Amino acid sequence: MKFQYAVPIIAILHIFFVGCHSYCIGTCYSGRLFPETQDIFHGKHLKGYSYNNITTNDPVKCYHHCVQDCRCKACQMKDARCELLDEDKTFKADNFTAESGYVYFDLKQTLYQGKSDIVQPGVCYNGCCRSQPCRNGGTCVEHCISPKKKFSCTCTLNYHGIVCDKTHVFTSCLDVLRYHTPKGSHPKNGKYYMHLPGLRNRLVFCAFESKNRAWTLVESYSISKIDIYRAMVFHQFIARNHNNPNWNDHRQGTHFINYIRSKSTMFRVTCDFPRRSSLVPDYLFGYLRDYDIIDHGDANPVSQNA
Ligand SMILES: *[C@@H]1O[C@H](CO)[C@@H](O)[C@H](O)[C@H]1NC(C)=O
């Protein structure tokens, strides 16, 4: 690939540096508008880490997109496609492989500190969280040590990925627990997105007790709804707000309840679950083999966990 822009680039570079330095607040990054020869790799690409593909056949524009984006660690081009990358050839050396037609550009930047009263010395600020890059309620934290890591996201419940855009696909509350246990973490009680065999994906409320006990909420209602719920036995096909688990008015559908029952051994009925500090004394607790709440549950207490 040949570049014929040497003179215009140098002109822009000068303006860029002046503009950037004078407006720098906190930690800023400087670098060339185009990488040096040793950071350009012809016939190589980093496979599996592109997070955004831009249509352009101009390598300078491609690299510029990477420079402008806090998430970008390197970029690569093939024909008119510019791929921005979440990783670089140093961290993912195994995935940096030969592929004809590709040109890979490593992002080269250096850090410098702006002079400003807004950011106290020692406090990291680089502006990378301003655009709220973490999705699905994730929390963004800025980092000021390396130009290859400008921010990170702490994701909520069942999201993961660099910007929390990936969903874990769980098949049960127990699956959630088993996902966390090997990592030494304990999942929080809360709503998880689930894919259940033969059923539509849905949000399910899970509560976790010990290393191998997980409860699935199948029904919850407030005392003002008692007349409605009293009339709803579990083997009837009635669901209420089934995809919006909440304490006041929620009942999963019969298919879901039957599926959970087929995987469960116990049921539990708890009053005022979210405000309790202990489950002892629990309201009611039993084995499904002794009393099957699905087939016999004509009188429903306040909240059911099977
Ligand atoms: C990167 O390479 C490793 C080792 O060959 C492989 O296990 C992994 O799946 C690759 N990652 C991607 C995203 O392709």
Ligand SMILES: *[C@@H]1O[C@H](CO)[C@@H](O)[C@H](O)[C@H]1NC(C)=O
């Ligand atoms: C970008 O294009 C490549 C090649 O077609 C593809 O493998 C990759 O998944 C694309 N990335 C995104 C984020 O669409």
